[in-house]
Every structure is written in C-alpha cells, then in structure tokens.
Amino acid sequence: MKNHLKKSHYHADMLSVEEARERIISKFHILNKEYSSILDSLGQVIAEDIYSKIMVPPLDNSAMDGFALNNEDIVSASETNIVYLNVVETIEAGRIPKKKILKGEASRIMTGAPIPEGATTVVPFEDTDENQQKKSNITKIGIKLKTEKLENIRTAGEDIKTGEKILSKGDIVTSSVIGISASIGLDKIPVFRRPKIGVLSTGNELLSPGDKIKPGKIYDSNTYTISSLIKSYGGIPIIEKFSKDKVIEIESKIENFENIDLIITSAGVSKGDYDVVKEIMENKGQINFWSVNMRPAKPLAFGYVIIKNKQIPIIGLPGNPVSAMIALDKFARFAINKMMGKRLLDRPIIKAKLDSDIINYDDRRFYARVYVYRNSENIICARPLENQSSGVLTSMHYANGLGICPSGINKLYKDEIIDVEMFNWSENITEIINLKKDN
Numbered sequence: 393m394k395n396h397l398k399k400s401h402y403h404a405d406m407l408s409v410e411e412a413r414e415r416i417i418s419k420f421h422i423l424n425k426e427y428s429s430i431l432d433s434l435g436q437v438i439a440e441d442i443y444s445k446i447m448v449p450p451l452d453n454s455a456m457d458g459f460a461l462n463n464e465d466i467v468s469a470s471e472t473n474i475v476y477l478n479v480v481e482t483i484e485a486g487r488i489p490k491k492k493i494l495k496g497e498a499s500r501i502m503t504g505a506p507i508p509e510g511a512t513t514v515v516p517f518e519d520t521d522e523n524q525q526k527k528s529n530i531t532k533i534g535i536k537l538k539t540e541k542l543e544n545i546r547t548a549g550e551d552i553k554t555g556e557k558i559l560s561k562g563d564i565v566t567s568s569v570i571g572i573s574a575s576i577g578l579d580k581i582p583v584f585r586r587p588k589i590g591v592l593s594t595g596n597e598l599l600s601p602g603d604k605i606k607p608g609k610i611y612d613s614n615t616y617t618i619s620s621l622i623k624s625y626g627g628i629p630i631i632e633k634f635s636k637d638k639v640i641e642i643e644s645k646i647e648n649f650e651n652i653d654l655i656i657t658s659a660g661v662s663k664g665d666y667d668v669v670k671e672i673m674e675n676k677g678q679i680n681f682w683s684v685n686m687r688p689a690k691p692l693a694f695g696y697v698i699i700k701n702k703q704i705p706i707i708g709l710p711g712n713p714v715s716a717m718i719a720l721d722k723f724a725r726f727a728i729n730k731m732m733g734k735r736l737l738d739r740p741i742i743k744a745k746l747d748s749d750i751i752n753y754d755d756r757r758f759y760a761r762v763y764v765y766r767n768s769e770n771i772i773c774a775r776p777l778e779n780q781s782s783g784v785l786t787s788m789h790y791a792n793g794l795g796i797c798p799s800g801i802n803k804l805y806k807d808e809i810i811d812v813e814m815f816n817w818s819e820n821i822t823e824i825i826n827l828k829k830d831n
Contacts, residue, residue, distance in 0.1 A: 406685040436583035437733035442559040448552035452507040460511035461498035514544035584733040590649035659711025688782035689719035712782035744774035750804040761791035792816040
C-alpha cells in the first residue's frame, strides 16, 4: 500500500457528497399512484400488491406439437416395437377438444392446445411415424417412444393460481412483469407515477443544435445530456429552451414549470458576474448554495421556488458538461428515484488495478474518469483518461467508470488497487480497443 500524502488545507465548510445527498432526498416523497398501461409502465414501481383472478394456464395444455394419449397405452412402445393408435381428431391451439380419449386412441395436438379428457401424456411428432404419412388424413399413428404421465403437459395453474399474489408493492416493472400482467389479463397496473422534471440551461454563449455556429458561441449540450439521463432514471423531462443570463428571461421560463415535480438548471450557480440563477432562486423562494467536497461538480444549489403559490424543488447544477452529468447522477438521480418509489442505490463499485497515476490537485474527493478493462492476465485494470477537464464531454463517452480518489489524497499510484464506480461495464471486455486519448 502506498503512503499517500495528505494536504492540510481542507475546507471544513464543504459538504460531503453523502451529506449533500441526504439533505436533498430528505425533501422528497413518493409520488401518487396511477394506473399506467403495461407497456408504458416499464421501469416504474408497483404501487400495490397485485393478485391474480385467474389460473395460468387456465387449462391443461400441450407443451409440444404431437399426439395426446393415455400413457398406459404405450408402456411397451419403442423403435422396435411401434404401438399403433387410432387418431380421433386434430386439436389446434385455441380450440376446445371435442373427443374424449379412450383406450387405443390419440388426438393430434398443437403446442398450447387444451389436453382432451382421458389423455395423460403427449408424444412429440418426431417420436412417431407421422412423417411417413399424409398429415392431412392421418387415421392411425405409430408411437415409437414410451412417455410418462403428464410428460409434455403444462398443467392448469402451473404458473399462477387463482388468488395468488404475483406482484408486490415496490417491485420494479420489467419486461417479465409486463408479460405476467398481460398473462392475467391486465392492460393497466398500479404504479407510482413518473416525476416531471423541468430542464433549463442558461448561458449567453449557447446555440441550439442545428443552428449555424457563430464566433464565441457553443452548442447547448447540457439540455440534451441532462434530459436523456432523466429519461434513463425513469423521469419525464419537460424542456424549456435555454435562456440567456438575464434575470427577466430566466424568471419567465421558470414560471412555465408550475406543474413540475422538480426543476433542474445548469450553470449560473457559481460566483461569476453572470451567474444570475442564484439571484432568481433567492428572489422566488429559498435556496442554499453549497460547496460539495467533490471534483468535478463543487458548486451546487438546492432549494425551492414559488410558482403560482406552488412550492417546487429546484437543483442548480454546474455549467461544465461533465460536472453537470456527475452532479445529476450523484444528487438528482436519488431525488427522482425516491419520487418513483425506487430503492436508493449507489452505482456498483469494483476493485481495479491502476495502470497509471491519478493526480488529485486539491482536497476534494476526485471522481477520475477511467476506462476499465481486463488485461492479458485477466486482471481488472483501470486506465485514467489523460484529460480530466470538466469541460471535456467526450471523456464521459470513452470512460466506463469513475476512479475514486478520497479527499485529502493528492495521488493514487500506478499498480495500486482502487475503487471504481461503474456506469458502463461489460464482463466481455478483454482489451482496450480504439481507446481515444484526449487532446
């Protein structure tokens, strides 16, 4: 273990990441229940226990294309001792059988079709002599294989029984949950509604993507990265076009967020002459401006604004794109998850071997963008990206995790084992391929 040098000029007035997060999430609660169509509910949280009113499957049915018969008729069946039975009908999926199976009889049956009365097993087509006959006019079938009772039969209620609790309050809606809901006939399910998140970027320098570039201007990326992250968390982004750094313009746009559960702004929360978001927040409500013991994303604002007598929470993110993304994930993600009724979970953390040093030039906890991979010896390694500037948005694409350098530590050394918070990881990674180096 390396002997890390600790700096002495630690700022006691800075909040830890965990303290800032707790202050934020303490002000949020689970939103009200709604009945959402099952396809639209993906990623939401079940708001009440759900019980089935039916059995699934509702009837005994065939798990194979084959012949339904009584297994006692074929106890001696084999390739060298073919047992012949009379075929009384063909049963397609969705059709109720008309014939009862008697001794020496069989029904040709399709997968999913109800099992006829008297049948106790299904013999697959491939274990009969069907392929030697004209399928449209089969009157006798040769059975070449002995099967056991209930073999290839799905019994009624095998999956779900009438009155059974199939989904619990707090379950996340996944594809299988949607399928289960559909299987018991539900087209809507009770879920905690998705929060509506107002998004507003600010800055005199901003242009909309698609506009012609102008000297001194940059395209607004924060609106799009923030909104897409909100969608990935399960929220609904409600976007106002970016605002110039003018109090009256920003106030006008914020007024449009009256039916919003949380407002997220980017830029305007630092100490510059044009950081006017903090002034607006103070005028329209109550706001706290924090220095958080982290890099990127030291400045953070949190509080509420009053819009038409409604008190609406607001989180002010830094303007640098990497800072905005990381702050959003560290703080706003937890608020969104709490409103949706989700568990509040950190990103998964793994151990990785550094393949170059990480330099931390100040006291703060440093989240260094790293690329995690497996080397030729199958050791999980982390390569820090060369340019760790909070303005280099491409680094969030080329990284798949954040190497954590604790506060007060000025250097993590090559070959040291460190904690990496993962946001994009595949166990199939075996080597670095086309890793772009920053500038």
